[in-house]
Amino acid sequence: MSDPTPDGKKLEARVKSVRNEFNGFLKINRYEIEADRHEGGKETYERLVMERGHAVAILAYDPKRDEIVLVNEMRPGILAAGEYPYTDTLPAGGIAKGETAVEAAIRETTEETGLTLKDARQIQDAYVSAGGTSEKISIVVGIVDTSAGSGIFGNDNEKENIKTRMVSAKDFIREVKTGVNNDMKTIIAGYWLAEHRDDLRAQYAPKAGGGKPPKPS
Amino acid sequence: MTDKPQDNPSGSTDKRPQARVVQKQRVFDGFFKMDELTIEHDTHDGGSMTVKRLIFERGHAVAILGYDPARDEVLLVNEMRPGLLAAGDYPFNDSLPAGMIDKGEDEITAAKREMLEETGLELKNARLIHPGAYVSSGGTSERLALVFGTVDMAKAGGVHGHASEGEDIKTVILSSDEFIQRAESGALKDMKSLVCAFWLAKNRDSIRSGHAADAAQNDNPAQAAPATQRQPKP
Numbered sequence: 052m053s054d055p056t057p058d059g060k061k062l063e064a065r066v067k068s069v070r071n072e073f074n075g076f077l078k079i080n081r082y083e084i085e086a087d088r089h090e091g092g093k094e095t096y097e098r099l100v101m102e103r104g105h106a107v108a109i110l111a112y113d114p115k116r117d118e119i120v121l122v123n124e125m126r127p128g129i130l131a132a133g134e135y136p137y138t139d140t141l142p143a144g145g146i147a148k149g150e151t152a153v154e155a156a157i158r159e160t161t162e163e164t165g166l167t168l169k170d171a172r173q174i175q176d177a178y179v180s181a182g183g184t185s186e187k188i189s190i191v192v193g194i195v196d197t198s199a200g201s202g203i204f205g206n207d208n209e210k211e212n213i214k215t216r217m218v219s220a221k222d223f224i225r226e227v228k229t230g231v232n233n234d235m236k237t238i239i240a241g242y243w244l245a246e247h248r249d250d251l252r253a254q255y256a257p258k259a260g261g262g263k264p265p266k267p268s
Numbered sequence: 269m270t271d272k273p274q275d276n277p278s279g280s281t282d283k284r285p286q287a288r289v290v291q292k293q294r295v296f297d298g299f300f301k302m303d304e305l306t307i308e309h310d311t312h313d314g315g316s317m318t319v320k321r322l323i324f325e326r327g328h329a330v331a332i333l334g335y336d337p338a339r340d341e342v343l344l345v346n347e348m349r350p351g352l353l354a355a356g357d358y359p360f361n362d363s364l365p366a367g368m369i370d371k372g373e374d375e376i377t378a379a380k381r382e383m384l385e386e387t388g389l390e391l392k393n394a395r396l397i398h399p400g401a402y403v404s405s406g407g408t409s410e411r412l413a414l415v416f417g418t419v420d421m422a423k424a425g426g427v428h429g430h431a432s433e434g435e436d437i438k439t440v441i442l443s444s445d446e447f448i449q450r451a452e453s454g455a456l457k458d459m460k461s462l463v464c465a466f467w468l469a470k471n472r473d474s475i476r477s478g479h480a481a482d483a484a485q486n487d488n489p490a491q492a493a494p495a496t497q498r499q500p501k502p
Contacts (some may be wrong), residue, residue, distance in 0.1 A: 055335075062348075062360045064348050064353055064359050064360070066353060070379075072296065072298065073295065073296040075295070075302075075303055075304075075322050075323055076304065076322055076407075077322045077323075077407050079298070079300065079302060080354065082350060082353065082354060084350065084353060085472050086346070086348045086359075086436070088436050089346070089427045089436050089438040090427055094434065094436075096434040098350035099298060099300050100351055101302075101324045101356060101407075101408070102302065102355040103407055105355075121474065123312070125285070125287045125307070125309045125321075126406065127305060127307060127321040127405070127406065127407075128323055128401065128402055128405035128406060128407060128408050128409045128410070129285055129402055129405045129409070130289060130307060130324070130487075131305060131409040132304065132328070132402070133314075134413055135284070136287050136309075137284060137287070137434035138405075140405075143406075154429070162373040170334045171361070174454075175454060175460055175462065176454060176457055177456075177457050177459040177462055178349070178351055178457055178458055178459065179403040179404045179459050180311035180329075180351065180403045180404070180408070180410055180459075181349035181352050181361065181363070181458060182349065182351065183300060183324075183326050183349065183350070183351065183410075184351050184404070184408070185351045185352075185355040186351070186404055187355060187457075188312070188459070197363070203311075203312045203313055209327055209373070210311055210312045210317065210319050212309075212313075212317060213312070214312040217367035219325070228470070230397075230398050230399060232399050232400060232401075233400065233411075234401060234402055234405065235401040235402060235403050235404075235412065235459050235460070235463065236308075236402060236459065237461050238463050239335070239459065239463055239466070240396070240402055242463070242466035242467070242470075243466075244453075245470075253306050254423055268348055
């Protein structure tokens with residue numbers, strides 16, 4: 052939290068007006084904002100914000116096989132940036148109206164991988180680029196059984212074409228830590244898994260050499 | 269990963285699926301831009317598909333993990349974040365200094381410039397933690413590089429930024445324990461800051477021992493132990 056202003060109040064900002072400047076699957080709104088200044092006083096300015104609702108990304112882990120599921124698809128943003136656009140990322144998608152992040156996670160996991168996500172819980176909630184967009188992504192971790200193997204999936208209505216890739220937890224963590232993976236939310240999940248993998252294995256697959264029992268919470 | 273997605277020239281050995289932009293239309297042109305791309309791409313089952321996708325364009329960015337290894341402190345900035353306000357969240361938020369990479373600049377140059385503009389501090393020993401990760405590649409081309417460097421936290425403080433651009437950026441100093449704890453607890457709600465916090469948790473000890481060895485060598489070059497690895501791998 053920020054320190055209070057010189058007169059001791061918490062800094063505040065308010066939206067004076069919003070005007071829609073572009074309306075499509077992605078929207079751009081112009082916000083007129085009145086904000087306190089750190090050294091006292093207020094100012095009013097305009098900011099464009101791209102809006103598309105919020106999203107969920109799923110770290111689907113199989114504790115018996117010690118592997119996770121990534122999806123490979125053509126990422127238009129990467130193509131627009133001039134790089135090779137087929138990359139491995141966490142399964143992800145928009146959170147629909149009325150859905151919680153966990154419900155969206157279960158739905159997206161089935162749609163994108165054909166697998167059933169169990170014991171799902173949210174581990175992180177983060178704004179992707181708060182200077183220019185309101186988009187927030189929730190990362191949900193859950194348990195899957197990857198024995199069905201990989202395949203090609205996707206929501207036909209959204210023209211998705213997704214190939215799943217099962218990767219060992221060890222390889223995934225290494226790809227994240229060495230900078231091979233170029234997707235921010237996937238990198239966060241990789242670091243989280245590095246910290247929590249032993250606990251997950253001990254909880255769900257103690258006979259599979261899962262290591263130390265979980266730490267008391 | 270950095271291959272250009274061109275049509276395969278005859279004789280190309282790239283067997284991976286390929287994609288190409290067949291049409292690009294600028295549908296919004298302001299401080300930020302929006303393009304509608306028509307993309308023809310190979311499908312995983314060996315066919316091909318054409319899709320239209322909107323892409324939000326705002327260029328590429330760099331975020332800086334400014335760290336003082338002697339004090340074990342991390343430099344953050346507090347400013348009003350329009351995205352949080354638009355999402356209905358409290359918008360004054362602590363996150364790492366960051367900014368857009370200007371034309372002709374590389375990531376390190378941009379990092380040093382942004383650090384100076386946003387905090388008044390000089391960034392030393394700057395190096396890439398990550399060359400560039402995509403923040404939301406379904407709908408934007410924005411790629412964010414992460415740069416690590418050292419700062420002298422004794423000089424840190426105050427409010428900075430270009431007032432003419434409405435920037436009002438207050439320096440925030442956190443112990444690295446506090447920074448890492450905020451990331452682990454979910455209190456840090458900013459993707460770039462989260463990645464850097466986890467990276468710091470893994471690399472802090474080797475950075476500090478490398479720095480201590482350097483400092484000892486500078487004080488007593490004849491008597492210091494050999495410097496440990498100066499540039500620990502991430």
